[in-house]
Amino acid sequence: xxxxxxxxxxxxxxxxxxxxxxxxxxxxxxxxxxxxxxxxxxxxxxxxxxxxxxxxxxxxxxxxxxxxxxxxxxxxxxxxxxxxxxxxxxxxxxxxxxxxxxxxxxxxxxxxxxxxxxxxxxxxxxxxxxxxxxxxxxxxxxxxxxxxxxxxxxxxxxxxxxxxxxxxxxxxxxxxxxxxxxxxxxxxxxxxxxxxxxxxxxxxxxxxxxxxxxxxxxxx
Numbered sequence: 014x015x016x017x018x019x020x021x022x023x024x025x026x027x028x029x030x031x032x033x034x035x036x037x038x039x040x041x042x043x044x045x046x047x048x049x050x051x052x053x054x055x056x057x058x059x060x061x062x063x064x065x066x067x068x069x070x071x072x073x074x075x076x077x078x079x080x081x082x083x084x085x086x087x088x089x090x091x092x093x094x095x096x097x098x099x100x101x102x103x104x105x106x107x108x109x110x111x112x113x114x115x116x117x118x119x120x121x122x123x124x125x126x127x128x129x130x131x132x133x134x135x136x137x138x139x140x141x142x143x144x145x146x147x148x149x150x151x152x153x154x155x156x157x158x159x160x161x162x163x164x165x166x167x168x169x170x171x172x173x174x175x176x177x178x179x180x181x182x183x184x185x186x187x188x189x190x191x192x193x194x195x196x197x198x199x200x201x202x203x204x205x206x207x208x209x210x211x212x213x214x215x216x217x218x219x220x221x222x223x224x225x226x227x228x229x230x231x232x233x
Contacts, residue, residue: 047086047095052221053103056080066097075226076100079108088217089127091120105224109217116215121163124215125150128161139232147214149232158222160229164214 049062060066063083071079083095086109093109111120129135132152139149147164220227 047083047107050104052105055103056099059097059104071096073098077105089124089131091124105221106227107219111215113213121215125161128159132159137232141231149229151232158220160218162216
């Protein structure tokens with residue numbers, strides 16, 4: 014995912030939500046049920062606005078449970094599975110995920126463009142190299158924190174290039190490319206044309222800004 018940093022930067026208990034959420038997140042649709050969710054909602058209240066959601070016993074640690082899963086929701090013009098994570102005080106985070114087999118070339122870039130259009134310039138961008146190569150884009154507002162995460166688990170310890178030439182050279186500065194001490198022995202390879210722009214994981218986290226424990230360790 015090609016990224017260029019932009020500019021930009023509460024908890025509202027019983028909060029007034031974005032009035033235009035449906036139009037922003039489901040273009041052309043009359044409503045976006047998940048956008049009616051509020052931080053602190055319990056599972057029965059969430060079921061009222063999303064009757065299609067499925068109850069689940071997923072455990073995520075830190076006291077979070079994936080109480081409900083909506084199998085097909087729209088976010089920024091794309092389809093996702095949404096996992097609603099609750100703790101004892103109610104809704105704290107929603108995970109929008111695409112499974113590996115569902116990711117098509119260009120999806121990461123298209124999603125980034127859609128989120129930028131809806132939310133404006135991102136607050137920050139973080140990159141990480143190691144057992145996985147990942148990029149995280151963050152939008153922090155008074156109402157919510159949005160995080161777009163694109164990760165590549167295809168070969169631990171190996172950087173992947175979108176070059177079609179298998180003889181693609183090593184990075185110029187290997188020390189910078191492999192700056193983390195805990196990663197495996199570095200290597201380098203190029204992806205073929207069919208694998209270009211295919212992240213192994215595509216995830217959006219919609220988080221209660223008051224839930225500080227859910228802040229990313231790699232991109233606080």
